[in-house]
Amino acid sequence: MGHRREFEIPFVGLKPGIHEYSYQVTDRFFESFGPQDFTGVNAQVKVSLDRKSSFMMLKFEIGGNLVVSCDRCGNDLPLDLWDEFRVTVKMVEEPELMNDQEEDPDVYYIGRNESHIDVAAWIYEFVNLSIPMQKTCAPGSSGGDGCNPAAMDILKKMEVKDQEPSSNPIWKDLEKFRDLEKE
Ligand SMILES: [Zn+2]
Numbered sequence: 001m002g003h004r005r006e007f008e009i010p011f012v013g014l015k016p017g018i019h020e021y022s023y024q025v026t027d028r029f030f031e032s033f034g035p036q037d038f039t040g041v042n043a044q045v046k047v048s049l050d051r052k053s054s055f056m057m058l059k060f061e062i063g064g065n066l067v068v069s070c071d072r073c074g075n076d077l078p079l080d081l082w083d084e085f086r087v088t089v090k091m092v093e094e095p096e097l098m099n100d101q102e103e104d105p106d107v108y109y110i111g112r113n114e115s116h117i118d119v120a121a122w123i124y125e126f127v128n129l130s131i132p133m134q135k136t137c138a139p140g141s142s143g144g145d146g147c148n149p150a151a152m153d154i155l156k157k158m159e160v161k162d163q164e165p166s167s168n169p170i171w172k173d174l175e176k177f178r179d180l181e182k183e
Contacts, residue, residue, distance in 0.1 A: 004032075007120035014051045021047045025064075025123060033124050038131065040067035043081055045123050055090040060122060062130045070137045073147035073155070077137065083130040089117060 009021060025043040030036045043064035050057040062083045070077050088107050092098050095109040102109065110117060137146035 004118070004120050007123065008116040008118050009047070009049060010116050011049065011051065011056060012115040014049070016051050016053070019049045019051065021049065021119075023047070023119075023123060025127065029120075030124065038066045038068045038079075040065075040078075041127070042066065043127055045127070047119055055088060056117070058087045058089060058117075058119070058122070060085045060087070060119075060126050062126055066127075066131075068131060068135045070147060071135050072145065073137065073151040075137060075148045075151060077135055079131065079135070081127065081130045083126065085122075085126045085129065087122060 007023065023045045025041060025045055027036075027039060027041050030041065041064070043062060043066065046061040046063070048059040048061075050059075062081050062085070065078060065080050068077050068079055069075065086106060090098075090107065090109050091112045091114070092109045093112060095111045095114075098109040137148075140146040
């Protein structure tokens with residue numbers, strides 16, 4: 001998996017206690033996960049691994065920033081990332097079976113014969129979870145919604161031309177937005 005090696009922590013031989021790792025994550029990291037709805041990633045991920053005898057506790061601290069698009073007008077929206085996630089990794093005989101049965105998403109099993117733990121998928125997931133579900137421009141000081149008025153105008157005109165219902169979520173958001181204005 002090439003450059004992904006850097007995300008594999010060799011835990012065999014680690015002394016009991018806390019070990020820290022830090023990762024600098026950019027757009028390049030996300031390329032192998034397919035298209036993303038954010039760009040300009042400059043994230044720092046600090047992983048603290050607390051080594052116990054039969055399990056490990058991992059804490060992921062996500063920091064830094066990236067750029068998303070506003071749900072309403074599509075303008076670039078810089079976001080600060082700041083969040084923390086924990087995972088307990090247990091060493092067992094039948095990790096696949098245990099992972100299938102485990103309902104707690106914060107518990108993960110690996111085989112007793114494993115020597116490395118790959119944190120890339122968690123970093124991917126946790127950066128994504130750090131991004132709020134609703135991403136909209138901050139309200140303007142003049143009382144507007146803060147969105148790019150030119151973009152909103154264009155969206156409205158396009159909608160008049162295209163009367164066909166669209167499944168594009170941006171239209172639904174615009175409808176919701178107009179309904180709010182009517183109230
Ligand atoms: Zn906006």
